[in-house]
Amino acid sequence: MLTPMDTxxxxxxxxxxxxxxxxxxxxRDQDVVAFSQLVDFTAVELERDRRQSEGRLKPSYTAFVIAxxxxxxKEHPKLNRFVYRSLIGYRWxxxxxxxxxxxxxxxxxxxxxxxxxxxxxxxxxxLDGIANALSQVASSPSxxxxxxxxxxxxxxxxxxxxxxxxxxxxxxxxxxxxxxxxTSPAKYGVExxxxxxxxxxxxxxxxVKARPMVVDGQCVPRQSAMLSMSWHRELTTGAVAAxxxxxxxQQLEGSIDFGQQ
Numbered sequence: 001m002l003t004p005m006d007t008x009x010x011x012x013x014x015x016x017x018x019x020x021x022x023x024x025x026x027x028r029d030q031d032v033v034a035f036s037q038l039v040d041f042t043a044v045e046l047e048r049d050r051r052q053s054e055g056r057l058k059p060s061y062t063a064f065v066i067a068x069x070x071x072x073x074k075e076h077p078k079l080n081r082f083v084y085r086s087l088i089g090y091r092w093x094x095x096x097x098x099x100x101x102x103x104x105x106x107x108x109x110x111x112x113x114x115x116x117x118x119x120x121x122x123x124x125x126x127l128d129g130i131a132n133a134l135s136q137v138a139s140s141p142s143x144x145x146x147x148x149x150x151x152x153x154x155x156x157x158x159x160x161x162x163x164x165x166x167x168x169x170x171x172x173x174x175x176x177x178x179x180x181x182x183t184s185p186a187k188y189g190v191e192x193x194x195x196x197x198x199x200x201x202x203x204x205x206x207x208v209k210a211r212p213m214v215v216d217g218q219c220v221p222r223q224s225a226m227l228s229m230s231w232h233r234e235l236t237t238g239a240v241a242a243x244x245x246x247x248x249x250q251q252l253e254g255s256i257d258f259g260q261q
Contacts, residue, residue, distance in 0.1 A: 016113050026198055030198065032233065034230040035228065038211070038224055038225075038226055039224060039225055039249050039252050065205060067127045068252050073180070076244040080178060081095060097121045098123035100119045101178070102119060102137065102183070104137055116177075189207055192226035194228045201231045203227070205225045
């Protein structure tokens with residue numbers, strides 16, 4: 001007969017787990033609102049196929065989503081900021097360039113690690129530059145400076161340093177990038193996901209596949225995916241955030257010409 005001690009076992013201490021617990025405690029303090037919408041990716045598919053037929057790099061769906069976010073941030077700068085608590089009260093800190101934090105997965109032996117790699121100045125890269133940056137991250141995820149920082153210091157100190165990034169805009173830019181982050185578990189077949197994080201604006205999307213959609217009054221199969229955006233309530237109003245989100249959607253659905261990038 002099994003004793004209570006035989007029904008479980010404690011695994012060895014884990015640096016990443018201790019760090020992650022500290023970061024999650026920070027996210028609990030954030031009050032967020034989330035939008036989601038089924039997005040038609042037909043225009044994206046056509047552009048991916050066109051580039052591949054020309055012998056060029058075929059951008060990932062993530063590259064297209066980031067390119068759409070970047071274009072929208074240029075026209076909606078109120079979303080490219082974060083709330084900074086200065087000595088004289090709360091103020092918005094406006095970012096002068098657009099840095100994107102991208103969720104990355106690394107597996108080391110039996111340890112699954114998730115961290116954010118930062119694409120610097122994504123607003124100046126264009127679609128091809130963003131695609132190349134993502135390709136570099138995917139080819140050597142363990143070499144990211146962000147991951148090395150997680151490993152360099154004790155877990156407790158990492159969590160403290162992470163929370164301290166909000167103490168001054170220059171720390172935030174160095175260690176977290178800009179206002180936006182993006183993640184996607186689509187390659188694992190996930191249909192839809194809403195994410196809450198420390199970044200003021202968090203995007204996520206699920207698997208791109210054929211789904212029934214109404215086009216010109218007809219129900220037809222279209223390549224599509226569920227796109228979500230979570231944003232911190234103190235960042236802006238719902239109307240401003242909704243206009244920004246809708247522009248991202250419209251650009252993905254073909255209201256901009258990705259062929260010009």
